[in-house]
């Protein structure tokens with residue numbers, strides 16, 4: 001029997017004014033003793049509903065760790081992470097699994113589709129795992145938005161990389177999550193497919209009201225977002241609204257230069273930016 005389908009904008013416990021996700025003094029330490037690494041150092045950040053945010057920063061700056069901790073994939077060492085009104089550290093492993101399934105959508109660089117299922121079966125798999133039925137109108141909207149109409153019966157091996165990633169985006173959106181986390185979603189795509197995919201992510205925010213947080217190294221990708229947050233050494237060092245690709249590139253070069261010069265420079269990369 002069809003189950004009632006929660007709307008993304010009004011998920012029971014989360015007032016609209018509340019951010020889709022929020023970290024407060026989030027610290028994540030891996031290892032101990034000589035191998036101890038502080039991947040995130042008291043990070044506080046909010047991701048507003050209906051916005052597209054890029055998370056950028058040099059390799060090892062903590063981008064994936066931030067995403068994993070905020071999505072409930074990795075436990076925090078200290079501090080707080082919330083999805084809507086739910087504090088993740090208060091949840092059991094089982095509750096976290098349910099939260100990830102119901103409130104979070106994921107898009108990974110490697111698509112992560114099941115090879116034996118068709119595109120449509122892959123898209124609706126998270127709902128089936130949660131014992132829910134797809135809402136036909138929303139499923140049509142999502143499939144239409146990512147432009148997969150004629151390919152729903154194909155298996156992943158019969159689709160291009162760009163098409164496979166569109167299936168992954170549709171799968172992330174189909175449960176109307178509170179937030180979609182995308183980790184380098186264009187990393188395995190050629191530039192044209194990547195640009196298309198970013199267009200779909202942006203449309204899912206502008207036209208479908210979703211919230212997307214995307215980890216990326218690519219300034220052109222970040223320019224599709226409404227906001228770019230920069231990490232360096234596990235801390236947020238900049239926060240740019242409506243980022244342009246050249247501004248992002250300039251910031252990246254500056255932070256990379258600071259990183260390699262001990263982190264004390266102020267504008268070391270500027271001269272090479274343009």
Ligand SMILES: Nc1ncnc2c1ncn2[C@@H]1O[C@H](COP(=O)(O)OP(=O)(O)OP(=O)(O)O)[C@@H](O)[C@H]1O
Nearest residue numbers: 030031037039057058059060061062063064065066
């Ligand atoms: N499971 C782990 N065990 C130990 N250290 C880890 C683990 N995961 C990440 N780290 C360390 O934490 C720091 C942040 O890593 P993270 O993967 O979040 O960076 P990133 O900015 O996503 O890097 P990249 O852009 O290269 O993917 C790095 O120093 C990394 O080596």
